[in-house]
Amino acid sequence: MQVHNNIKHFFTGLTAVMLICLTGCSSSVEVAGKFPKPVTNQYPFKIGVIYDDAFKQYEYIEQDEDRVQWQIAIGKAQVELFNTVLAGMFAELHKAPGVSDQGVPIATDEKVDLYFRPTVEEFQYNVPLETKVDMFEVWIKYHLRVYDQDGKLLADWIQTAYGKTPTETFQTEKGALNDAMVVALRDIGASVVLRFPHIPEIKAWLSKQKKA
């Protein structure tokens, strides 16, 4: 075995070999982390949030046979993130039942002002052995949709979340990948908070509500 950069890599390699022997080249992680409530001025509106089953149970399963067969479950963590962020942004948060076959939000019991529906379009990750840098990196491409109270699509945009974390001595790959995922989820939360009032259609809607 060639010692590449330092002892960290040596032990990481040794651990990886042992894990491969034990698990047959597969590894799984259920993302868990802390998502703080955002410091922001709250909109005086009620929002209904729609999480499709595919979103709630989102799990990335590596298909490339040349890579370690990672199974990364992010559904639970991303629901927790959006719940925390939206609850901080809006006066009231309600869970909407879903969308109809035509893609129109099914009304919540209580009338809401807006509906918000996030979906995952794409997921990618890199581990240090695949790149020249000692970092775990994660990209998640989200499609965010906002509907008005009648279920009419008001705005939709693509928002990319990015997270990276450096390798640390004696930290497991699972732990490092989880940390990078948490950074990426916090990044999407930050983007939603900061970008929301600047999306032209939403900006126009907010200004219309102010005048009313």
Added chain:
Amino acid sequence: MNIKSIFYCLMPLFINCLSGCSTVTIDQVKFSNSDLQEGDSVVVLGRRSSGDYETEPELISCVGKSLGSGSDAINVIPEQEFVDRLYPWFESRTAPKSIRDLQRLLNYDKVHQIFDDYNIHYIVWIDGITETTKSHGSISCGMSATVVSCFGFGSWDERAKYEASIWDYRTNKNIGKISSQADGTSYVPAIVIPVPLLAAVQSNACSAMADQLKTFF
């Protein structure tokens, strides 16, 4: 020369070799005087906006702990606590990159209030990385049903290079910069088992940076 004398001669050399070797260089520029009063707090944050590296959280935590210990301890707010409390304003992509950005952010009452709650006087931004600059040698390991054994020798040079910018929250000025660079070589001789003799490059850069920050304040 008897065997005891040989032992005493070789012992310091052996102990020195056990920890690897490293050197540290510190530089400081002070633009204006600091005025840290009792009860004032300092927050130490890592820059994470670069694409190809990230200032290690363990280095930031090390500097924070070193500043907060000893007879001349400074009240330091832990990085994660501060970043969580001010979410999403100090994330890697949203954190203020200049004093002007910070001023703009502080126009926001809720953020200003949190800074006041913590009684923050100084913000220390640390940017840098510890990286391997050269590596030599190889180690071969063999595995049988009962035992794993290795043979060979590996060594690598590491460089820890960090720069701290000190912002005064109350006067909205960048009051100085401190840079810390540590270089060192680590070794791993392996006869059956690998024995790592590590140079504490990052922790040396951390202690040097923390000591200089204490002097600065």
